[in-house]
Structures are given as structure tokens and as C-alpha cells.
Amino acid sequence: MASMQTVSSVSLAGGQGKTTVVLFVARFLAEQGRTVLVVDADPQSSLTTFLGHQVESESPTLLEVLKKQVGTEDGIYKTRYNNLFLIPSDDALDTVQDYLAGSGTGAFTLKRRLAAVAHLFDYCLIDAPPQRSQICLTVIGASDALVIPVETSVKGLQSLIRTLELISELRDDQEAFDGEILGVVPFRDRWVGLRRTNESESNIESMQQITQEWFSQDLVLPSIRESEKFKQAINRGQTLHEMGQPELAYPIEVLVKKIEQLE
Numbered sequence: 001m002a003s004m005q006t007v008s009s010v011s012l013a014g015g016q017g018k019t020t021v022v023l024f025v026a027r028f029l030a031e032q033g034r035t036v037l038v039v040d041a042d043p044q045s046s047l048t049t050f051l052g053h054q055v056e057s058e059s060p061t062l063l064e065v066l067k068k069q070v071g072t073e074d075g076i077y078k079t080r081y082n083n084l085f086l087i088p089s090d091d092a093l094d095t096v097q098d099y100l101a102g103s104g105t106g107a108f109t110l111k112r113r114l115a116a117v118a119h120l121f122d123y124c125l126i127d128a129p130p131q132r133s134q135i136c137l138t139v140i141g142a143s144d145a146l147v148i149p150v151e152t153s154v155k156g157l158q159s160l161i162r163t164l165e166l167i168s169e170l171r172d173d174q175e176a177f178d179g180e181i182l183g184v185v186p187f188r189d190r191w192v193g194l195r196r197t198n199e200s201e202s203n204i205e206s207m208q209q210i211t212q213e214w215f216s217q218d219l220v221l222p223s224i225r226e227s228e229k230f231k232q233a234i235n236r237g238q239t240l241h242e243m244g245q246p247e248l249a250y251p252i253e254v255l256v257k258k259i260e261q262l263e
């Protein structure tokens with residue numbers, strides 16, 4: 001029996017599209033009948049909010065799961081969507097940093113916790129925080145594959161380089177990651193009419209060059225266009241198809257295909 005594949009969305013700067021990618025990929029997979037667990041590993045807890053989940057004061061979150069104060073299953077909640085389950089977070093998750101740093105094998109903590117529920121799900125998608133923190137390390141350590149969303153801006157290119165540096169450290173020094181990099185998803189790609197703006201064009205070319213240098217191949221995937229429709233879909237809890245915007249979902253579909261090819 002095939003076991004759960006864990007894919008994380010990682011990029012070391014704010015506003016790179018990490019949460020957006022996790023949300024739409026998870027909903028797409030769930031709509032196709034796959035059983036999906038999403039893990040909100042960011043203390044900002046945007047993903048928890050986007051999924052309409054309210055953390056009650058006494059109910060366990062990712063914090064208690066990581067600290068092993070509860071079993072992993074006790075931290076999993078149904079969402080309003082079929083086949084889609086959530087380990088939520090709130091700002092208290094930040095207090096787990098010391099726990100992870102003190103354990104010595106913090107990069108493997110989340111992987112171990114998720115192993116306990118791997119038989120229940122087809123896919124696990126993890127939303128990482130923007131900082132190079134202990135939480136980020138344990139997210140990468142738990143992953144079979146990574147996707148790197150990168151804003152089509154200078155800030156985005158810097159985020160890409162920092163992210164690749166961290167991944168290679170975890171791969172080479174700590175052997176905490178031996179998975180696949182599914183690719184780089186340019187985020188907020190700007191077009192005017194039928195033309196990509198010069199800024200987007202040159203930033204995406206830079207992403208291609210950077211991945212060529214690091215991996216000897218172009219790992220840039222189809223881009224997510226700059227569009228208010230994504231924000232509207234998030235606010236309304238709809239998919240892009242439900243919004244009548246199937247063409248905007250193309251980069252999500254390509255990513256889903258890559259995820260389905262894992263293993």
C-alpha cells in the first residue's frame with residue numbers, strides 16, 4: 001500500500017505565496033478524492049484562518065503535537081471541505097522553537113509525529129513559516145518533496161537563494177532532507193494584456209538561471225499570475241474553478257500532477 005507523501009511549501013521571506021500554494025493544491029487534491037492532511041506550521045496561522053478553523057483555547061494544535069503532549073491524531077481536525085483535514089496553529093506555536101532547538105534532533109521531530117498518521121492520508125501538505133527557524137527546519141526534515149514559491153521581484157530572488165542554501169545545508173550537513181525539489185513557482189507574475197511585464201520577465205529568467213546553476217536544470221514551473229481573484233477565492237472559501245477562473249488554476253494543476261507522480 002502506498003503511504004502518505006509529504007510536500008512542503010518553503011520560501012524564506014514573507015509574502016512569497018507559500019500559504020496560497022498549500023491551500024489551492026490541498027483543495028484540488030481533496031476534490032479529486034484524495035485524503036489530504038494540511039499542517040499549518042506558521043505561527044501567523046494564515047492557513048488555519050483561510051480554512052475557516054477557529055482554535056479553541058483548550059484544544060490541541062501543532063504545538064502540542066510537536067511537544068508530544070497529545071497524540072498526533074488528537075491534533076487533527078475536520079475542515080468544512082470533504083477529504084481535507086487540518087493540524088492548526090496559533091501564535092503560541094512560536095514557543096516550540098526552544099523545544100526543537102533543545103532536543104538535538106529537532107529537524108526530525110515533525111517527521112516522527114506525522115509517521116503516526118501516515119496510514120490515514122494520501123498526502124500531507126505543510127505550510128512553512130517565512131523565517132529560517134527551528135520550525136522551518138523540522139518542516140523540511142518532514143518532507144518527501146518541496147515546492148518553492150517565489151515572488152517575481154528582487155525580494156523573491158533573494159528568498160530563492162536563501163531557501164536553496166538552507167535546503168542544501170539540511171541535505172549535506174545534517175542529512176535531514178533527501179527528497180525532491182518539485183520546482184520553483186513564480187508568484188504574482190504580472191502581465192499587461194498579452195505581455196508579461198519586463199520586471200516579471202527578467203525575474204523569472206533569473207529564477208531559471210539560479211536553478212540551472214544549482215541543479216543543472218531549469219526547475220521553474222508555470223507561474224501564478226498576479227490577480228485579485230486568488231484573494232477573492234481565499235476570502236470566499238472557493239476554488240478557482242468555483243470562481244469561474246479555471247485558467248488561473250493551471251500552475252496548481254501542474255503542481256498537483258507532479259505531486260501525484262511522487263514515489
Ligand code: ATP
Nearest residue numbers: 013014015016017018019020130225226227230231
Ligand atoms: P507569509 O510568509 O507571510 O506566510 P506567504 O509566502 O504564505 O506569506 P501568501 O500568504 O500565500 O504568502 O500570499 C501573500 C499575499 O498575496 C496574500 O495576502 C494573498 O492573499 C495574496 N495573493 C495570493 N494570490 C495572489 C495572486 N495571484 N496575486 C496577488 N496576490 C495574491
Ligand code: MG
Nearest residue numbers: 018019042046
Ligand atoms: Mg504564509
